[in-house]
Amino acid sequence: MRAFILALAAxxxxxxxxxxxxxxxxxxxxxLEFDEAIQDFQRALDADPxxxxxxxxxxxxxxxxxxxxxxxxxxxxxxxxxxxxRRPKLNPTPENEKWFLDxxxxxxxxxxxxxxxxxxxxxxxxxxxxxxxxxxxxxxVVKKAWYDSLKDANSARHLHNRVSELEPGNVDARLxxxxxxxxxxxxxxxxxxxxxxxxVHGGKEKGxxxxxxxxxxxxxxxxxxxxxxxxxxxxxxxxxxxxxxIQDLVQxxxxxxxxxxxxxxxxxxxxxxxxxxxxxxxxxxxxxRHTPGYDRVPWEKIYFQEGTIQFWYGDLEAxxxxxxxxxxxxxLDLNSGAYAYLRMGQIYDLTxxxxxxxxEYRKAIAYAPEALAAQExxxxxxxxxxxx
Numbered sequence: 001m002r003a004f005i006l007a008l009a010a011x012x013x014x015x016x017x018x019x020x021x022x023x024x025x026x027x028x029x030x031x032l033e034f035d036e037a038i039q040d041f042q043r044a045l046d047a048d049p050x051x052x053x054x055x056x057x058x059x060x061x062x063x064x065x066x067x068x069x070x071x072x073x074x075x076x077x078x079x080x081x082x083x084x085x086r087r088p089k090l091n092p093t094p095e096n097e098k099w100f101l102d103x104x105x106x107x108x109x110x111x112x113x114x115x116x117x118x119x120x121x122x123x124x125x126x127x128x129x130x131x132x133x134x135x136x137x138x139x140x141v142v143k144k145a146w147y148d149s150l151k152d153a154n155s156a157r158h159l160h161n162r163v164s165e166l167e168p169g170n171v172d173a174r175l176x177x178x179x180x181x182x183x184x185x186x187x188x189x190x191x192x193x194x195x196x197x198x199x200v201h202g203g204k205e206k207g208x209x210x211x212x213x214x215x216x217x218x219x220x221x222x223x224x225x226x227x228x229x230x231x232x233x234x235x236x237x238x239x240x241x242x243x244x245x246i247q248d249l250v251q252x253x254x255x256x257x258x259x260x261x262x263x264x265x266x267x268x269x270x271x272x273x274x275x276x277x278x279x280x281x282x283x284x285x286x287x288x289r290h291t292p293g294y295d296r297v298p299w300e301k302i303y304f305q306e307g308t309i310q311f312w313y314g315d316l317e318a319x320x321x322x323x324x325x326x327x328x329x330x331x332l333d334l335n336s337g338a339y340a341y342l343r344m345g346q347i348y349d350l351t352x353x354x355x356x357x358x359x360e361y362r363k364a365i366a367y368a369p370e371a372l373a374a375q376e377x378x379x380x381x382x383x384x385x386x387x388x
Contacts, residue, residue, distance in 0.1 A: 025057065030223070031255035031293060034065035052114075052127035055107035059134050062100045066092045067141075070333065073258060092142065100138065107131040122166045129159035129176055153180050172221040175214045175228075182207025182232060208232055215245075223252070230262065239269035255293025257283060261305055268309045280306045300329040304336050311343050320347045327363075338364045338373035345377060349385040357384065 025040035038061045045054045067073045070091070092100070111128035114121050136152035139145040156176050163173040185204035211232065214225035226245045233242040246263045253259060264279035284302050286294040307322030326332065326340040345360035357380070364377040 022054075022057075027253075029057075029061060029064070030253045032068060032258065033255070033293075034061050034068060037061045038065070050110055052107035052110040052124065052131065055103045055110065056127060056130045056134060059100050059103035059107070059131075062096055062103070063092075063134070063138060063142075066096060097142075101135075104131050104135050104138075120166055122163050122170070125159050125163050125166070126173060129156040129163070129173075132156035132159065133176060150184075153183075156180070171214055171218045174210050175218070175221045175225055178207045178210030178214065178225075179228060180207070181210060186235075204236075208236070223249070230266075234266070234269070237269070239266040242266045243270065257286075257294055257297045257301075260286075261301070264305055264309065268312060273309065273313050276309050277306065280309065298329065298332075300326045300332055300336065304340060307340075307343065311347065316347045316350060320344060323347075334368035334371055335373070338368040338371040338377075341367055342373040342377050345380060346385040349380065350387065354384060 021040050022044050025037045025044065028034070028037035028040060038058060041054055041057045041061065045051065045058065048054060064073070108128055108131045111124040111131065114124040115128070118124075132152045133156040136149045136156060139149035139152060143149075157180055160173045160176040163170055164177075167173070182204050185207060208229075211225050211229055214221055215229050216222075218225055226249060230242040230245050230249075233239060233245075243263065243266050246259060246266060250256075250259045250263060260279055260283050264276045264283075267273075267279060268276035280302060283294065283297060283305075284299075287297050287299070287302070303322040303325040307319045307326065310316075310319035310322065323340045323344045326336060327344070329337075332340075341360045341364035345357045345364065348354070348357035348360060361377040361380050364371075365374045368374050
């Protein structure tokens with residue numbers, strides 16, 4: 001689920017009238033099986049090398065696979081309201097970075113080639129807009145290059161505005177506008193001013209309304225709009241609106257364990273502690289039964305989610321025991337590790353064990369110095385943590 005939360009831009013592909021291999025690739029993608037998705041898209045490209053949509057699809061899979069491996073797809077597990085500007089960078093290999101940029105450039109070139117022959121080719125305009133949206137996300141999440149990201153976002157929006165002009169009934173093309181309206185509307189003033197300089201105007205409420213329209217009435221992009229709405233409802237502290245959407249997505253993509261983790265979080269945020277814990281324990285049961293997709297869930301992720309819920313509901317000793325299990329793992333991702341140490345420090349502070357708290361805060365900082373959890377931990381070195 002965090003894959004779709006972090007990207008926050010239009011990364012959808014036309015799904016209609018696709019061959020079975022491409023439909024299978026989409027299913028792999030939404031079930032977090034990125035290697036399999038790339039293989040299927042590559043095979044489809046072998047049969048249709050001039051498809052900008054397929055080049056876009058491969059590019060997106062490359063980025064999401066990096067985010068999944070890095071643990072970044074789950075980086076809002078406990079802090080969904082983090083600023084867009086404070087997310088840590090990704091560190092893709094040079095080979096994967098080049099592969100991604102080459103696929104995007106190829107998609108743009110193929111779309112431009114079609115547009116030279118027919119400037120009103122709506123499918124080519126749509127594909128090129130997706131390419132710029134992908135690259136905008138890359139500049140935002142990977143490079144932290146705000147100006148370049150907003151510039152590409154502006155290009156994507158103009159291209160999809162043109163699609164809307166040519167095809168007024170094309171609801172799917174509005175997803176770009178809605179997402180970028182929301183993102184720009186969420187930025188601090190100085191960055192919004194930069195957005196206006198390159199023609200990107202936005203408003204959070206307007207963006208949400210547009211995405212809701214796509215989620216209700218879209219065709220190709222309905223699933224993507226539903227996923228993005230879940231992310232935005234989380235950020236806007238309206239988790240009850242997200243719960244039915246996530247429940248539907250769990251049924252459609254049963255091997256995506258992040259969806260179930262997200263459902264647990266939404267229940268927790270909505271004040272439904274028992275349902276939140278039940279959702280986590282269902283993941284544990286699915287893993288125990290070796291249900292497809294769940295062998296890959298590390299037990300530490302399950303302990304972390306359960307411990308997080310217990311922390312926020314005041315079950316401090318139970319939370320502490322779960323976080324100790326998390327930090328005992330040998331190959332824990334940086335984000336989860338840093339947050340586990342942070343939570344342990346906060347628990348020790350809340351239970352008046354200051355010396356132990358300081359030790360855990362220092363571990364969080366040492367474990368992942370650039371992580372948001374480490375930044376938060378630094379604050380508590382000088383002043384004990386207190387419940388907000």
